[in-house]
Amino acid sequence: MAVGKNILRKDGYEKLTGAARYVDDVTLEGMLYGKTIRSRIARGRIKSIAYDAAFDWSQIVIADYRDIPGKNYVALIEDDQPLLAENEIRHYAEPILLIAAANKDLLEAAAHHIHIEYEQWSPVLSIEDALACREIIYGTDNIFKRFLIGRGDVEEGFAQAERIIEGEYRVPHQEQLYIEPQGMIAIPGNEAMTLMGSMQCPYYIHKAIKQLFHLNDEQVVVIQMTTGGGFGGKEEYPSVIAAHAALLAHKAQRPVKLIYDRAEDIAATPKRHPGVIRHRTGVRRDGRMVASEIDLVFDGGAYVTLTPVVLSRGVIHALGPYACDNVRIQARAIATNTPPNGAFRGFGAPQVAFAYEMQMEKIAAELGMDSLELRRINMLREGDTTATGQTLIWSVGSEEVLNEAVERANYQAQRLAFSQSHSSIQTSTTNHVEAHKRRGIGLSFFLHGAGFTGSGEAKMKAQAGIEIMANGHPRVLSGSTEIGQGTRTIFSQIVAEELSLDFSAVEIEEPDTSRVPDSGPTVASRTCMVVGRVVQMAAREVKAKLLHFVAERFAAPEVELREGKFMVAEKALADFQEMACEYVNLFGELRCFAHYASPPEIEWNEETYSGDAYPVYSWGAEVAEVEVDMDTYEVTVVRLTTAQDIGRAIHPLLAAGQIEGGTLQAVGYGLLEELVWDQGRIINNRLTNYIIPTALDAPDMETIIVEKAYPHGPFGAKGVGELPINGAAPAIAAAVFQATGAFLSEIPITPERLQAAIEKVTTDEHR
Amino acid sequence: MxxxxxxxxxxxxxxxxxxxxxxxxxxxxxxxxxxxxxxxxxxxxxxxYGPTKTSITLTINGAKQTVEVEPRVTLLEALRHELDITGAKRVCDRATCGACTMIVGGKAVYSCTVLAIEAQGKPITTVESLMQGEKLHPLQQAFVDNDGQQCGYCTPGFVMACKAFLDKNPSPTPEEVQKGLGGNLCRCGTYMGVRAAVLQAATMHKGGKNHG
Incomplete structure (x- = not known):
């Protein structure tokens, strides 16, 4: 048995020895280094571009928008983002020119001899500015996309409500901060272009390059190299870098390597969408939600890019794991003159999760009720219906995760103990030492739809295949990429399990568009659940073909495949490898491809935005215990306990790694990570001043994996990658609320923000 | 004048x-x-030295290598660009993240902020040297066993930082390990695995084996 075992990671050895080659570790003969010249204003127009006459430009390759053979846009959803600015500038660090040279010193020198003059226009830099429409920078109202979803009768619901509770929540940008900066190498050919580099989605790049260079499917080859993390940040943006490198390579007719340094990477590439989310909730005195009205606004930045899809996930997840019969959720994504925001693990869900969980805390506080009890009253269970009208028919681990997290963290006892210790401090106000550090414990409860939203998977029809190699071993053919999350390992386990082989016999083909089919992008927690399922189906087809072959060859009708051997009852006929080789020798090849098909039970209406938004949800609950220093207002997360229902853990150790890693990124989101802006420019674009969690910020973590099998996932597996990033920020904020009495409706909870909130509580109390 | x-x-x-x-x-x-x-x-x-290229000799993983670099070139760039020793990575280039960690003269250093010429005459050890023939070094093995790596980009530096830490403190407490790892950033969030790996390697060390 391979599934459910902690086998050794396929890519572990080469990563530990330094042998793994990432894009910046490779140098090609005759290769040039490329650089992007970017705007230094947030909004305006290019007046002139001057090149110092004294500089020797003969050694520099320069490309601008006029060098693009195709249309000047990056193919994505709206095709509104130019590859290189022509005249108008819509955000700081927008690409204008590309230069390349044989060495980096020359390249940097050349960059200093280019002078761009601008006419500056008043930029739109916040959600409020965009909605106020003082300046119109997109369409007629600065709105990229709207959604309205709902069910029941909200007015009637509010009429029945005994209390109406309102809250406004703010969430910031967040930088993915993959440790390997973005990078790509373009190699030009005769009517051809090869791209190799750091990426999540080879076929996105394939599509973008074909359009820009008028090339066909075969003429463009995209190869993923070992990739040092993505977290969504290498979903859409690598298409821009690939196209820039390709343009320089096309002009120079030499390979070009384009690697971002950290400062450029943070300044220019997409972030998690910031947002403002308003909740108005009608509840009965017993805590039952009877009406919910939610308004969410995400800042999309200067171009549409993936914003509509992020907003779609946001609106669908906005009510969280709760049932309410009367719901209306309005969602808008607006344009600002800031770099486009894009994919980041969670993709719209962590923003709304902070809001819906803090709203639960607020409701509980106002009703004088325990927030755990409030969650239990309103939580979705199997058979319940979501805001989009989806009835949950399978794999609903909501109660299990909540119970597990609460029990393992000893939540109720701890909460009581902390609350008693706080009241004792308040009664003896003179004891400063006791009051110096306050403890609190908080809870969050959340869900995450796995796979693409709505009809996305049905349209995508992800493909993957298995081929038998000359040595009789299977090789997986899939465009899904390994970015550290374990794609190669779990695919080999799934195939090994289906073909009853040892996992080490399974090889994974490099993601290379000339050799693997389009499995869809490596995003949306879909690699295991969706593509893993397709890989499983392809393996089953291989198995069926070989069983048939062996049955005929041995004239034995009842052949089975067990432990790598073809058996009739207890008699072994031949082993897998031998028969697979024989098949290939006889018929030339054995390759089977499968397509993803949505489960027949799933129905989605794109027009009304209602129905089964996702085939299934993963469920999570998290308990955070914090210590707040009442002198410095620093928050230390002491312990995190998280229980997550992921259907089935194909590889429990890797799954736990995903949960711990996602949780830690969420600790950063909740406590540390904040971009500082000045007129549309990020001024803390370094690892020295954009703070992410270190080993010292990583609390003790306990992870409990709950397995409520999903019948259409491989061996019951659902998505795991994104779910864990939803939970920590609200759990920490809830714990801080208990510890200090300060209700934080905005993250990150920096000492400054916490100080202001605590001082406000003190002022209010003394009024 | x-x-x-x-x-x-x-x-x-x-x-x-x-x-x-x-x-x-x-x-x-x-x-x-x-x-x-x-x-x-x-x-x-x-x-x-400088400002033009100058010939320097570095002792890398036991072997003397001569390179011609400008004096402003960092140890990291000299190894990566001139010698094609690419295990150590350039990530922050500001001595913050530790992805470029090497052991120079027995000390873990951020090689992005050490000049190559300064490293002359001192033994320089990188992740490439740890393998013992075909076998992983026990610390590397401990990383594999505890899944102390995901994307792998911080890993070579992290491994070297852990090695320097264990060389200095072969029997650390869990608290010392947590502090000892403070100089290296991992965004995948593998700190739990790395901690376990260091403790495992330390335990093996206590068993009396010599891991160099």
């Missing part, structure tokens, strides 16, 4: 502007690669 002023400068710093300019070779027609110049500073001979 008057001779008098020149003289007083020389007395203050021990290096005259004129001798500096002369030593640094700022003149037309300098060869691309020059050796260091020797100047006299307060009666002592001091080697002066």
């Amino acid at each position: 008057s001779d008098e002023k020149n003289k007083s400068d020389q007395q203050k710093s021990g290096v005259s502007r004129r001798s500096f300019l002369k030593a640094s070779g700022i003149s037309l027609g300098v060869p691309l690669v020059v050796g260091h110049r020797v100047i006299n500073v307060n009666g002592q001979e001091v080697k002066l």
Whole structure:
């Protein structure tokens, strides 16, 4: 048995020895280094571009928008983002020119001899500015996309409500901060272009390059190299870098390597969408939600890019794991003159999760009720219906995760103990030492739809295949990429399990568009659940073909495949490898491809935005215990306990790694990570001043994996990658609320923000 | 500059502007690669390099290697660009993340902020040296066993930082391990696995084996 075992990671050895080659570790003969010249204003127009006459430009390759053979846009959803600015500038660090040279010193020198003059226009830099429409920078109202979803009768619901509770929540940008900066190498050919580099989605790049260079499917080859993390940040943006490198390579007719340094990477590439989310909730005195009205606004930045899809996930997840019969959720994504925001693990869900969980805390506080009890009253269970009208028919681990997290963290006892210790401090106000550090414990409860939203998977029809190699071993053919999350390992386990082989016999083909089919992008927690399922189906087809072959060859009708051997009852006929080789020798090849098909039970209406938004949800609950220093207002997360229902853990150790890693990124989101802006420019674009969690910020973590099998996932597996990033920020904020009495409706909870909130509580109390 | 002023400068710093300019070779027609110049500073001979390329010798993973680099080139860039030793990564380039960690003269250093010329004469150890024949070093094995890596980009630096830590403190407590890992950033969030790996490697160490 391979599934459910902690086998050794396929890519572990080469990563530990330094042998793994990432894009910046490779140098090609005759290769040039490329650089992007970017705007230094947030909004305006290019007046002139001057090149110092004294500089020797003969050694520099320069490309601008006029060098693009195709249309000047990056193919994505709206095709509104130019590859290189022509005249108008819509955000700081927008690409204008590309230069390349044989060495980096020359390249940097050349960059200093280019002078761009601008006419500056008043930029739109916040959600409020965009909605106020003082300046119109997109369409007629600065709105990229709207959604309205709902069910029941909200007015009637509010009429029945005994209390109406309102809250406004703010969430910031967040930088993915993959440790390997973005990078790509373009190699030009005769009517051809090869791209190799750091990426999540080879076929996105394939599509973008074909359009820009008028090339066909075969003429463009995209190869993923070992990739040092993505977290969504290498979903859409690598298409821009690939196209820039390709343009320089096309002009120079030499390979070009384009690697971002950290400062450029943070300044220019997409972030998690910031947002403002308003909740108005009608509840009965017993805590039952009877009406919910939610308004969410995400800042999309200067171009549409993936914003509509992020907003779609946001609106669908906005009510969280709760049932309410009367719901209306309005969602808008607006344009600002800031770099486009894009994919980041969670993709719209962590923003709304902070809001819906803090709203639960607020409701509980106002009703004088325990927030755990409030969650239990309103939580979705199997058979319940979501805001989009989806009835949950399978794999609903909501109660299990909540119970597990609460029990393992000893939540109720701890909460009581902390609350008693706080009241004792308040009664003896003179004891400063006791009051110096306050403890609190908080809870969050959340869900995450796995796979693409709505009809996305049905349209995508992800493909993957298995081929038998000359040595009789299977090789997986899939465009899904390994970015550290374990794609190669779990695919080999799934195939090994289906073909009853040892996992080490399974090889994974490099993601290379000339050799693997389009499995869809490596995003949306879909690699295991969706593509893993397709890989499983392809393996089953291989198995069926070989069983048939062996049955005929041995004239034995009842052949089975067990432990790598073809058996009739207890008699072994031949082993897998031998028969697979024989098949290939006889018929030339054995390759089977499968397509993803949505489960027949799933129905989605794109027009009304209602129905089964996702085939299934993963469920999570998290308990955070914090210590707040009442002198410095620093928050230390002491312990995190998280229980997550992921259907089935194909590889429990890797799954736990995903949960711990996602949780830690969420600790950063909740406590540390904040971009500082000045007129549309990020001024803390370094690892020295954009703070992410270190080993010292990583609390003790306990992870409990709950397995409520999903019948259409491989061996019951659902998505795991994104779910864990939803939970920590609200759990920490809830714990801080208990510890200090300060209700934080905005993250990150920096000492400054916490100080202001605590001082406000003190002022209010003394009024 | 008057001779008098020149003289007083020389007395203050021990290096005259004129001798500096002369030593640094700022003149037309300098060869691309020059050796260091020797100047006299307060009666002592001091080697002066740059700004053009100069030949230096580094002892990397036990082998002496000669490279020609400008004196401003960092140890990280010298290894990555001149010698194709690419295990250590360039990530923040500001001595923050530790992805470039190497062990130089027995100490873990951020090689992005050490000049290559400064590392002359000291043994330089990188992740490439840890394998013992075909076998992983016990610390590397501990990383594999505890899944102390995901994307792998911080890993070579992290492994070297852990090695330097264990070399200094072969039997650390879990608290010491947590503190000892504070200099390396991992965004995948593998700190739990790394912690476990270091403790495992330490336990094996206690068993009396010599892991170099």
